[in-house]
Amino acid sequence: MSSEEPENIWKKSIDVIRRKGCGKGEPKTLLEKLRWVTLGYHYDWNSKTYSPDHFTPFPEELHSLSHKVAAACGFPGFNAEAGILNYYRSDSSLGIHIDESKLDHTRPLLSFSFGQTAVFLLCGTKREDRPTAMFMNSGDIMVMSGPSRLLYHAVPCIISAPAGNMLPPCLGQRLETEAQDDDIIQSVSEEDWDVCSWYMQTSRVNVTVRQVLASGQTFPSSQASHLSTDSCEKSEKGTPKNKKRKSKPGYELDT
Ligand SMILES: O=C(O)CCC(=O)C(=O)O
Numbered sequence: 001m002s003s004e005e006p007e008n009i010w011k012k013s014i015d016v017i018r019r020k021g022c023g024k025g026e027p028k029t030l031l032e033k034l035r036w037v038t039l040g041y042h043y044d045w046n047s048k049t050y051s052p053d054h055f056t057p058f059p060e061e062l063h064s065l066s067h068k069v070a071a072a073c074g075f076p077g078f079n080a081e082a083g084i085l086n087y088y089r090s091d092s093s094l095g096i097h098i099d100e101s102k103l104d105h106t107r108p109l110l111s112f113s114f115g116q117t118a119v120f121l122l123c124g125t126k127r128e129d130r131p132t133a134m135f136m137n138s139g140d141i142m143v144m145s146g147p148s149r150l151l152y153h154a155v156p157c158i159i160s161a162p163a164g165n166m167l168p169p170c171l172g173q174r175l176e177t178e179a180q181d182d183d184i185i186q187s188v189s190e191e192d193w194d195v196c197s198w199y200m201q202t203s204r205v206n207v208t209v210r211q212v213l214a215s216g217q218t219f220p221s222s223q224a225s226h227l228s229t230d231s232c233e234k235s236e237k238g239t240p241k242n243k244k245r246k247s248k249p250g251y252e253l254d255t
């Protein structure tokens with residue numbers, strides 16, 4: 001595990017990126033090493049639980065977007081309570097797993113993808129079931145609900161776009177419109193956008209949003225909800241396969 005502190009990853013990375021342009025051979029910044037972040041009820045990769053004691057407010061904009069998307073898909077009243085952001089570099093993958101919860105499965109799991117394309121394998125209720133492979137492109141939203149909520153799935157590889165064609169048009173340029181108070185999308189400075197755009201040319205960001213508790217449900221008094229994710233493995237080329245995700249911070253070891 002890296003000894004670097006995970007706070008202020010953006011601030012600690014952007015100056016370095018702007019200065020050196022992250023050429024080959026340069027030490028990686030925290031932003032480039034980042035592999036995942038948890039939101040809301042933070043998932044503990046070691047105990048495989050969510051805890052009411054390990055919670056930070058869920059981002060308002062993502063909550064609102066998730067509520068709207070879920071409602072449009074026939075799930076009114078969706079309450080986004082936990083999120084996992086997965087940051088994929090060109091050699092990243094995510095091992096086969098199921099997003100299982102002992103608390104509530106009736107609510108959908110929403111998945112938003114940005115940047116480079118991934119191959120997504122949707123398997124069955126058993127990990128050895130024959131998978132269906134699909135591309136997950138930038139801007140795609142996947143809703144896992146009903147029986148599909150508990151299917152095994154994996155991301156075996158990222159398919160990086162050829163140079164010169166690395167970003168879809170909507171990610172290639174900064175939004176210049178004046179943001180309204182109730183806008184989900186807020187404006188960003190040109191300098192920050194340059195770094196985002198540079199990062200997304202070689203990365204994929206996936207955000208999964210989950211409702212942890214059914215309406216009216218509370219965490220069991222024994223505490224931990226014992227939500228368990230079965231074998232959530234993430235590996236990089238050159239690291240051992242089946243390496244499990246550790247608890248925060250969300251970096252992979254440099255190999
Ligand atoms: O990156 C993806 O598309 C899938 C992410 C995922 O399965 C998860 O975070 O549980």
Ligand SMILES: [Fe+2]
Pocket residue numbers: 097098099153
């Ligand atoms: Fe998953």
